[in-house]
Amino acid sequence: MRTGRFERTEREAPPLNAALVNICGLLVHARPDRSAALSERLGATTGCEVHAATDDGRLVVVVEDTEEASALDRIRQINDWDGVAASSLVFHHFEDAKALEGEIEA
Template sequence: MTAECHISSLVVHSRPERVASIIEGLGLIDGAEVHGGADTGKLIVTLETATESQVIERINAIQLLDGVLAATLVFHHFEPVQERE
């Protein structure tokens, strides 16, 4: 089986009063990174994972964070990982 690299981006709509705790919770999710949107409650998030199932698992984990209204997948790209010699 060939190793893969999955890059995904999401928009995470959140309750304004919960943004700080949601950002903190996102920081605990492996491969998740917040790139902005805290001022509007529409967080721009990227995920880096090794499999497609991990993308789904992490989106589900994000949707379960207290104060998240929706986590919408905007972009997904994957490609095989080139092994270094």
């Protein structure tokens, strides 16, 4: 349970440094019968990318801050979607935006 103190602190926090990219790794637990639809919806959502999905409804998702929404706001939205049982933050990292500007060669 969250307390009002923490929610107030989040609202009053200064904006994040624009030179940093917020990267969150999630494990989303979905109802198996809704997994494919949720995977498509996540893939079509700005700042989200699905990296893996299992037959039993687990989705590995990366969420990043965008101009439209912060990663935290996006994670809150995902948790409210129909068919999502829960999500777990399993990775969090701030990356220098300049370091991500170049293309990655395979």
